[in-house]
Amino acid sequence: MAEHIVCITAAGGIPLLTRTKPGCQPLSFPVVGSLNGVHMFGLNRDVKLISTLSADHRIVWKIYEDSIVLIAVAPNEDKFLGHCAQKSSNSGVELESNARNSSSTVTDAHLLRLLDNIFHALVLLTGLSELTTIQNVDRLKKDLRACHQLVDTFLDPDLPGAQEKGLKLFGGLTHSVDIVIKEDAKLLHEHLQAFVEAADSTYGCLVVNGKVVCATNKWWMLTGQELALLGRLISIAPTSVTSSDVAVYLPHSSPNIPHRLLIFTLVTGVGNNSSGGVRACVLCGPQPSLAHVQNAYVERFWGPGTNTLQKCARSENIPTQLKSSLPSALLGFLLIDADAHRCLSHISPQIGTDTSDHLKRRKQKGDRQKIDSSWIYFRLCEFYKHVVGTSFPLPDSVEDSPLPQDDLSPHAGLAHYRCMTSHKCFALWRPPYQIFALYKPEAPTFALQNLTESTLDAVCKDGALLAL
Amino acid sequence: MAVNMQHQTDVYRPVLYQKSNHSNNLQQTRQQQIQQRYESSDSENNSFSDSEYSEFSDDDEPAWNEEPMRAGELFYVEDNPESGDTIVKNGVPILNEMPLATGNLKNVFIGVNAASTYERKFPTNLLASMLGIITLDRKIKYQSTNESVVVDALVPGGISLRTGQVYVGDVLLYINDMHVSSSNIEHILRSFIQPSKLKLTFQSMEQQLHSHGVTHSTQELKSVSTVQLLSPNKKRQSQDCTLSAPNAIFFLTLNVHSETAGENDDVLYSYPPIEGSSTLPSKLALVRGLFVTLSDVIQDTFGSQVLSSSLIIEGKMVHCAYYHVKTEVLVLCLPGDNYSLPQVHHTLANTVRLLTVMYGSVLQAFLPENKLRLDHLFQFVLILNASSGLVSKALPSGSAWKFPGMEFLKLSPDLTAHANSALAELEACDFDDGSSGRNYTRRLYTIRGSCVFYDGHLLANHLPTSDLNDITLFCYNHSLLGLNRKERIGLLLIWREVFPWSSHTATQDKEQYIPSEGRCFWMFIGLKHTLLCVLLQMNGSLFPHSHTPRPDPMYVNKARATLLNLETCHFQDCVSQRLLSTSKPLLAQPDKFLLPLSVLKGAKPPSGSKQDKSIFPSFSSPLKSKQSIVSSGQASPQKLKKSQRDLSFGEKSPQISVKTLFRDKSFSSQGSDESGKSGKATQQASAYSLEDIQDAIDDVVPSASSGHQQLPLGAENTLFCYLTFNTLNGILIVPTAKDLNTVNSPLHQDIVKNFKKHCMILHQRFKSSKSSKEYCVEEGILFQCQKPSQKSEIKSKPPSVQYWVIGRSISRPTPKEVYVCFHNSAAQNMVELAFRMI
Known part of the structure; x- marks a missing residue:
């Protein structure tokens, strides 16, 4: 997640798109210019600048298709570093703090993947040819305005509290699409199949709160990044919209020929869940028109299933039956199917469980506010970044990695755990699945492996889950 | 121990030949480069005077005193002679009638007072009081009356000790060319009725004692001699260690007057020096503007100092770390294939610390007069820290540099x-x-x-x-x-x-x-x-x-x-014995756990073979381990011998403690004496103890510590590597680099390498999480490693081994970190034991 995202033409150094996290001072033009200049200076001398770390920021550069440079500025995850650096300015002795900055290259890799995502988001809405052969910078700037909303989702969330409303999507991080498991998925899949066929297409999916419930087989043939981006795009459409028609360039499948993405809101979001609602999407060619599908098919194919859809919109990511079979110490998990580019997340916040012991409750009072869902989400993301890239391999990417690959080590990580004072987490890799689980600190360390394995078994046994 | 005290309160005051205490050492030890100086000092030293009561050449001008100080530093090195050259050539012909058996002869000159003066104080043992040599009574053991005089110990503060040339194990053959034995020694000594000079001729055991230490070293780094390596004063002739990898250090200044400045005026210091443009370091020098600009821009924009950048040059990752001093910036560039970014930060921090310690401040260090000295230093910083390639094989791995601590040795x-x-x-x-x-x-x-x-x-x-x-x-x-x-x-x-x-x-x-x-x-x-x-x-x-x-x-x-x-x-x-084997937790060979993948799926590897059990008994107490040896009688003799040797310390220690007078009493010995009583094992022990008597003397390892000498995990030893990190005491790494050289299994070496790498990562994470409110107390990674197979067998999957690397940060009683690497099959309670081993 970044504070600033800057897109600059490689040839002229003209800023095309500058997005800043709300509440942050935007970067001034000279700063953008010198950041770009430094990168260009290196390029002219065969030196590729990848990233720079300062006491409280991390900056990454990447050039795409020799025509566009993306720069992201992200806050340094080790916040205390800034604190130390201030001291160092007077005495120059806080050297140890420099060395403390952990897992730096790892976050580089993750931040670079963020840049990939942003570039693909630009391609998705403007087309690759537009970006590689820039004829009219002003026109391109105007075109790129359409991307603002999508790009903004990659910026840091303003406040931790806002996450509560937010999407809590892992797709951007894992380069896969977020899915949910619903009891009625099979039924809904049939509805969807019929609906998509009627709309004269083979690509279609049903999305709840930005997460895919079911999709046609063809839809699953898209790459992980495309799936994740489409999911993101569908979820950011305003709640008030009942239907919309967006031209999309699929970054890998057809970067130059646009398709139409038709979005129909079947059930509007409930409460403050702004991204909410159940939406059916169809990816199609020039025909049929939006109005035609809206009028002719939506009611016809989805009308009978309204109750199911309503239920769907309210329920959690995993069925209640499965939820009850999970270990009680489990705070949440993230399950990734690397082959199918899907990830499933489950977060069970611990809200004031009434304990009879008065003292105990009082003692826990301080901790309780921490274990809300956004805290768990944040911890899971953090743990994922910790593990993937050091002991687990990074997910496959269509793009070539700018970081030179390590020579393949014969040592492959299979499991990884961390015990913090506030929680414990355990990651397990059983190809093709990767599971990252978060536990209460009370969970005994030696049991984590078994708990995680049983969680993985429980979720995967429900087999249908990842098949739809 | 009491050298310094005793010579004050002189009941007897030895008269030392200058020759014996000082120049003897020098005569052989110096090499050509200091030959000239030696000759002058030698001539002074040759004239000894009886009246001079000297100790360790207090009064003459020591050789190092002539070494010029450079930049406030005195660096003086003498090479050690090959251990074979210790024959003393001091004009006295070596005695021909002496059968030249195993050791070398050496003459030691000492001056003594009249025998009667000693007798008053220690009437019983003239050898000890007069010459400061202690022998044990061997007559009982060997039934021989004409035994030679073996130096079993030296009297603290005694004259022999102070010469520095008499070692335990030496055999005293002649006094003033008179043959001595245990029977006549007292008589001979008594015959010196007035203060006189004695020439003691010893047969030296030194060669055998140290031979094993020497063999390790010979293959290493022949090209660069000790003195060159050490001394910053000597000009390095062979610059063959030129750094092809992108290593560089720059000290750049930000305020250069652009009108008057020459091309390289902003570079206050650089190593390697900027020349040409073909090499990687000079390419780095070309883009130094990048470093300067970045540090400037980021300082202005975000108000924080830039710490590091990552670059790619010719497909190679380079990490550059910055350190700001006023308007100057120090940039350290290191190759990414050897270093992770935190390591580069760490290296820079250490470099700055070192410069500050040596020169007072970084700015001070980069004054022009220090340039040669810095060149020498940075060459080491860069070479030593390059953890791959030929050079690092010769030099020890950079563990001490990478972990902020010193390898320590837990002694009894x-x-x-x-x-x-x-x-x-x-x-x-x-x-x-x-x-x-x-x-x-x-x-x-x-x-x-x-x-x-x-x-x-x-x-x-x-x-x-x-x-x-x-x-x-x-x-x-x-x-x-x-x-x-x-x-x-x-x-x-x-x-x-x-x-x-x-x-x-x-x-x-x-x-x-x-x-x-x-x-x-x-x-x-x-x-x-x-x-x-x-x-x-x-x-x-x-x-x-x-x-x-x-x-x-x-x-x-x-x-x-x-x-x-x-x-x-x-x-x-x-x-050194302790270093070599016994003090550390025993390690298992990972190769034993190599299993086909299919078996591993079952997650329960079969128990180890019987031989394993005999080497690594199931419990750590001497008693139990002895029993286990008895029970597994079929173990091969050689292995038995090895474990037997460990066990025999308990029995030996009382004897040894007599020999080494510095220890009052080996208080540890009682317990193990009892344990040594079990019949069969004791027989075995005695059978071997005769053979190994010399070894046993070498291995003076009291049994008190044997409690943790062998703490294998569970029925089998599943421990692969071990690292404990204590901020106060330093670090302990098992296996040591020396051990690793003897391990010829590529798999084990591979695992150790991976272990060290991840220890670094975990250590950094512990460190970084320390300051935040919720910190990390334990982190572990399970690895699966496949045996690197030479033949590419595609059909059958190569066997593999699963092992954990776990780091734990322990805050009480003293903050320390322990890293353990063990096989997946280890039981939980045994893992807990492993963390408490040291």
Whole structure:
């Protein structure tokens, strides 16, 4: 997640798109210019600048298709570093703090993947040819305005509290699409199949709160990044919209020929869940028109299933039956199917469980506010970044990695755990699945492996889950 | 131990030949480059005088005193002779009638008073009182009356000890060319009725004792000689270590007047020097503008200092770390294939610390007059830290550099006590009137603390952690410890002013104890494998700061005496034995756990073979382990012998404690004596003990510590590697680099490599999470490793082994971190034990 995202033409150094996290001072033009200049200076001398770390920021550069440079500025995850650096300015002795900055290259890799995502988001809405052969910078700037909303989702969330409303999507991080498991998925899949066929297409999916419930087989043939981006795009459409028609360039499948993405809101979001609602999407060619599908098919194919859809919109990511079979110490998990580019997340916040012991409750009072869902989400993301890239391999990417690959080590990580004072987490890799689980600190360390394995078994046994 | 005290209170005062105590050493030890100086000093030394009561050449001008000081630093090195050359050539013909058996002959000259003066004090044992030599009564054992006189121990403060040439194990053959034996020795000594000079001829056992140590070293780094490696004064002839990898250090200034500046005026210092444009370092130099701009822009925009950048040059990752000093910036570039970014940060932090300690500040360090010295230093910083390639094979791996600590060696209590008391003795010499009895001037220095290293391992430390880390950094970057490990140093003396890091950092906390102001000096004395580091403080400002005084010979001699003292009673041998095998947790060979993948799926590897069990008995107490050996009688004799040797210490220790008088009593021995009673095993023990008697003497490892000598995990030993990291004591890495050389399994080496790599990562994470509210207490990774197979067998999957690497941060009682690597099959309770091993 970044504070600033800057897109600059490689040839002229003209800023095309500058997005800043709300509440942050935007970067001034000279700063953008010198950041770009430094990168260009290196390029002219065969030196590729990848990233720079300062006491409280991390900056990454990447050039795409020799025509566009993306720069992201992200806050340094080790916040205390800034604190130390201030001291160092007077005495120059806080050297140890420099060395403390952990897992730096790892976050580089993750931040670079963020840049990939942003570039693909630009391609998705403007087309690759537009970006590689820039004829009219002003026109391109105007075109790129359409991307603002999508790009903004990659910026840091303003406040931790806002996450509560937010999407809590892992797709951007894992380069896969977020899915949910619903009891009625099979039924809904049939509805969807019929609906998509009627709309004269083979690509279609049903999305709840930005997460895919079911999709046609063809839809699953898209790459992980495309799936994740489409999911993101569908979820950011305003709640008030009942239907919309967006031209999309699929970054890998057809970067130059646009398709139409038709979005129909079947059930509007409930409460403050702004991204909410159940939406059916169809990816199609020039025909049929939006109005035609809206009028002719939506009611016809989805009308009978309204109750199911309503239920769907309210329920959690995993069925209640499965939820009850999970270990009680489990705070949440993230399950990734690397082959199918899907990830499933489950977060069970611990809200004031009434304990009879008065003292105990009082003692826990301080901790309780921490274990809300956004805290768990944040911890899971953090743990994922910790593990993937050091002991687990990074997910496959269509793009070539700018970081030179390590020579393949014969040592492959299979499991990884961390015990913090506030929680414990355990990651397990059983190809093709990767599971990252978060536990209460009370969970005994030696049991984590078994708990995680049983969680993985429980979720995967429900087999249908990842098949739809 | 009591050398310094005893010679004051002289009942007897030995008359030492100059020849014997000083120039003998030098005669062989110096090499050509100091030959000239030697000849002049030798002529002075040849004229001995009876009246001179000297000890360790207090009064003559020591050789190092002529070594010029450069940039406030004295660096003096003598090479050690090959251990075969120790035959003394001092004009006296070597006795021809003597059968030249195994050892070499050496003559030692000492002066003694009349025998009667000794007799009054110690009437019983003239050999001990007069010559300072102790023999054990062997008549009972060998039933022989005409036994030769073997030096079994040396009297503390005795004359033989003080010559530094008589070693335990030497055989005294002649006194003034008269053959001596245990039967006639007292008689001969009694015959010296007036003060006289004696020529003692010993048959030296030295060669055999140290031979194993020497064999390790010969293949290493032949091209660069010791002196060249160590001394910054010697010009390196062979610049063959040119750095092809993108290593570079720049010191750049931001304020250059662009109108008048030349091309390279912004570069205040660079290593390697900028030349041409083909090499990678010079390419880095070309883009130095990038570093300067970045640090400027980021400072202005975000108000924080830039720490590092990652670049790719010719497909190679390069990490560059920055350090700002006012308008200057120090940039350290290191290749990414050897370094992770945190390691680069760490290296830079260490470099800055080292420069500050050596020169007072970074700016001071980069003054032009220090350039040659810095070139030498940075060459080491870069080479030593390059963890791959030819050079690092010759030099020790950079573990000490990468972990902020020193490898320490856990010794048995009495050895520790011995080392500590030796240091305490040295530090206490402030309070005796020592050499200043002659000239009543005020002492220049007081000793703030000292520490001693053996073979690159910390033995004892009387310094605060910060000061110790300073020393560690310096030693590591001058490869003093590595050299220690490799070759025995004849005599090494380093003297320089230092600016302890603690004095730069201590200002924040007012509660903290602030040591008195004053200039500090380091004195390093190296002798053979041992290195003694002393931190001295000069009180008051007697000299202008530009002038660095030379070391006081008294301190040098005291320190040397301490080392010689340590050298007696086989201290070094005990330590090296301990290093080699027994003190550390036993490790298992991962190859034993290699299983086909299909079996591993079942997650329960079959139990180890019976042979394993016999080597690694299931429990750690000597009693139990003995039983297990008895029960598995079919184990091969060789293995039995090995484990037997471990076990026999218990029985041997009483005897040994008599021999080594420095230890009052081996209090550890009682328990194990009882344990040695089980029938069969004792028989076996005696069978081997005769053969191994020499070995057993070498292996003076009291059994008290044997409790943790072998703590295998569970029924089988599943422990692969072990690393404990204690901020106070230093670090312990098992296996050591030396061990690793003997392990010829590529798999094991591979695992250790991976283990070390991930220890680094985990260590960094522990460190970074420390300051936040919720910190990490434990982290572990499960790895699966497939055996690197030469033949590419596609059909059958290669066997693989699963192992954990777990790091745990323990805050109580003392903060430390323990890293353990073990096989997946280890039981949970055994893993817990492993964390508590040391």
